[in-house]
Amino acid sequence: MSIADALLQILDRKLILPAIQREYVWKPSQIIRLFDSIMRGYPVGNFLSWKVLPETISKFKFYGFMKDYSAFDNRHNPVIDIPTDREVVAILDGQQRLTSLNLGLRGTYAYKNHGGWANKPWSYPERRLHLNLAGEAPENELGLKYHFQFLTKNDIDSSADDETRKWLPVSDVFDAPEPAAMMKIMARYGEGNNERSLDLVGKLWEQVHKTASLHFYEEDDQDIERVLDIFVRVNSGGTVLSYSDLLLSIATAQWEGDARAAVHGLVDSLNQTGNGFNFSRDTILKSGLVLADVGDIGFKVKNFTTANMAKLEDGWDAMSTSLQVAVGLLSDFGLSGGSLTADSVLIPVAYYVHHRKLDHSYRESPKTREDRDALRSWVLRSLIVRGVWGSGLDTLLRDLREVIKAQGNTAFPVAAIERAMSRRGKPLAVTDALVEDILSLEYGKARTFAVLAALFPHVDTRNQFHVDHVFPATQLDRKRLRQQKNADGTPRFSADEINDLLALRDRLPNLELLPGLENIGKSDKTPDRWLAAEFPSEDDRSAFLARNALPPSLPHSVDEFKDFFDQRRANLTARIYDKLRTQTSASTETAAKAPLVDLDEELAEGDDSD
Known part of the structure; x- marks a missing residue:
């Protein structure tokens, strides 16, 4: 025309x-x-x-x-x-x-x-x-x-x-x-x-x-799912639209109020918590479906019916509060946008908070400390094990919701939740492969903070903590190592030795969590000098070394670094098996017999960043 x-x-x-x-x-x-x-x-x-x-x-x-x-x-x-x-x-x-x-x-x-x-x-x-x-x-x-x-x-x-x-x-x-x-x-x-x-x-x-x-090409099919599929396909060349964009528009059409403003406002508020998060509308909409106890929580038009949207709108204020408490807890656990490797972990935490009608006092009360510790441990361990929050997400979230609904009236049901995860092929069991994977984590990676926070629960992550190199990275700089000479003027380290040192410098055995101000004060001091200055008492020094799984003596020079690294690696291995052990007796054999996730569902859900 x-x-x-x-x-x-x-x-x-x-x-x-x-x-x-x-x-x-x-x-x-x-x-x-x-x-x-x-x-x-x-x-x-x-x-x-x-x-x-x-x-x-x-x-x-x-x-x-x-x-x-x-x-x-x-x-x-x-x-x-x-x-x-x-x-x-x-x-x-x-x-x-x-x-x-x-x-x-x-x-x-x-x-x-x-x-x-x-x-x-x-x-x-x-x-x-x-x-x-x-x-x-x-x-x-x-x-x-x-x-x-x-x-x-x-x-x-x-x-x-x-x-x-x-x-x-x-x-x-x-x-x-x-x-x-x-x-x-x-x-x-x-x-x-x-x-x-x-x-x-x-x-x-x-x-x-x-x-x-x-x-004009005219589509006359009245099946909205097919229409949505066509819509997503033809728009993929421009600003990419997710199903949540489309479904949010449908929610806007169904709500009496302004669903778009409500969701966007909540996302902005949640992302400003603590050191900041990067939650998407997808995560918040999915949370709404779970917290509203909608049976099928998939991003499908049939789940965004007038009845379901009315349920979501009626409970929105309470759900928003639960999500704010849940994000506050994740922040208390030391997590933020840079270290939260899977946003979906928010959803079961929020459902537990919502189910028990917990408010922000739960985050501070001495009476709830033991329950918070159990929740914190589970959250961090679920972020450490790869693939937990990936494919089959909707099925996992429904299972966790049912467990919390049935057994989460007075405390976070860690053991029951981990049994449900194992049945879905997502066990939190510590295997040799997981240990090797953890020990190879590096400085600056998102999972590294979660691992250190889980291994060292004495750290109060409500305060500002930094991931710090035990032996200063500045002293393991390639240029600095090349400049070091023996008495006769020959290079102190060969090219291969320098490469070996650099390969170990940023690995987990050379990392620890330190309060922000202590980390700044530590600067590039050698570990032994810093420890002596920070803890004059031998008992205090011994206690610090034990808390952080450090060997009895810390290195003074680059020559002692590799021996220190090996000892710390052995200490961390023992601590990983101790602190990350599963709360359930379910074995990896149970996981191997778990039912396969439906392929259509897996393709529809996509894969969360893990």
């Missing part, structure tokens, strides 16, 4: 937007490029539409296209009521382009003046798209040929005497369905006899009213 036909259908609400569409995001420069392409006769792309039958219309909420966009106070598409006695066409792909055509040919775009106050309405004057009839576009990096520009009324008035600027509102072209009407407009602007102006306007009029440049 032609551009004018499409805009008339938008005006008549025959072309609409389904709730799964995201909001309008194009900038004025993108609209100008689109109109430049139209003038040149370039294809502006295909569009995907969905024929919505009357019986389907009533199940969802739909939006109209934006006509007057304001970056200050009008960013949202208007909700519209569609009569259920006729079919409509919903746009699945092409919203940004069609909205841009609608704004350019029928409406306005208000963006902030350069240097204007962001919170003042007068900084966002209304602008209409104009075409300069006096000349081509000034030299530009975008390769634009035609001079389109969004202008305010003041802009037009100030250029009235400029012969290089003859501005025609593009909306006049849309308002002239016949050539004769367009000629009258040209005469009114005094350009009726100007061949160049007539050529420009005629070209734009032809592209808007006559050329069938918009090509």
Whole structure:
């Protein structure tokens, strides 16, 4: 169809937007490029539409296209009521382009003046798209040929005497369905006899009213799951959309309030906890389904029914509080966005908090310390073992929910939870392979903090702790090692020896957790000197070494580093078996006999970062 036909259908609400569409995001420069392409006769792309039958219309909420966009106070598409006695066409792909055509040919775009106050309405004057009839576009990096520009009324008035600027509102072209009407407009602007102006306007009029440049592929299947699948596929080339983006839009359509604002606000609040987290909308929406006790917690449209969304909305305040307490606990455990290797661990923690109706006092009370320690140990161990929060996540979360619901009324049911995990092939048992994996962890890796926090529970992770090199990394620098000489001037270390030392420098046996200020004060002192200065008493020194699984004597020089590393490695091996031992008697044999996760479910769930 032609551009004018499409805009008339938008005006008549025959072309609409389904709730799964995201909001309008194009900038004025993108609209100008689109109109430049139209003038040149370039294809502006295909569009995907969905024929919505009357019986389907009533199940969802739909939006109209934006006509007057304001970056200050009008960013949202208007909700519209569609009569259920006729079919409509919903746009699945092409919203940004069609909205841009609608704004350019029928409406306005208000963006902030350069240097204007962001919170003042007068900084966002209304602008209409104009075409300069006096000349081509000034030299530009975008390769634009035609001079389109969004202008305010003041802009037009100030250029009235400029012969290089003859501005025609593009909306006049849309308002002239016949050539004769367009000629009258040209005469009114005094350009009726100007061949160049007539050529420009005629070209734009032809592209808007006559050329069938918009090509639509129409999907008529009424299965929303299929429609969503198509929608995700066709949008993967632009801003990638996740199912949670789409389902959040559906939730917005189902809620009485503003689901989008509620979820975004909670995500922002949670991510500002402690040293900061990076929770996504996916995690928070999934948490909502779990905490609301929705049976199937998969990201499927059938789970975002009006009934389930009502349940989610009714309990949102309580769920939000539970999530805030849960994130506070993760922060208390020393975790943050940089060290939390799997966001999904938040969900069972939040469900336990929600099930028991715990508040923030749980995080501090001496009466709950033992329970907090058990929860902390389980959280950290689940983050250490690879693959726990990966595939089969929905099945695991449902199992953990059932265990907490049945056995978590008075305390966190660690043993029962670990038995359920083992049955799902996700045991927390310490194996030789896991030990080797842990010992090879390096400085700066996300799992490293979780391992050290689990191995050394005496560390109060509510305070600021740093992962620190026991033997200073600065003294194991390649350049510094190359510069060291023997008495006769020969290199103290061969190239192979230097490589060996560097390979060990950042590994777990040379790492410890120190309070932030102590770590700063330690700087590049050798371990033995720092220990003597920090703990003058021999008893205090011995206690520190024992708490941190360090050998009886610490190295004074690089020559002693490798012996120290081997001793610390042996100490950590023993501590790993002791501190990370599973709370259940389930063996790896049980895990081997666990039922296989359904392949369709695994593919649908994806894989959490682990």
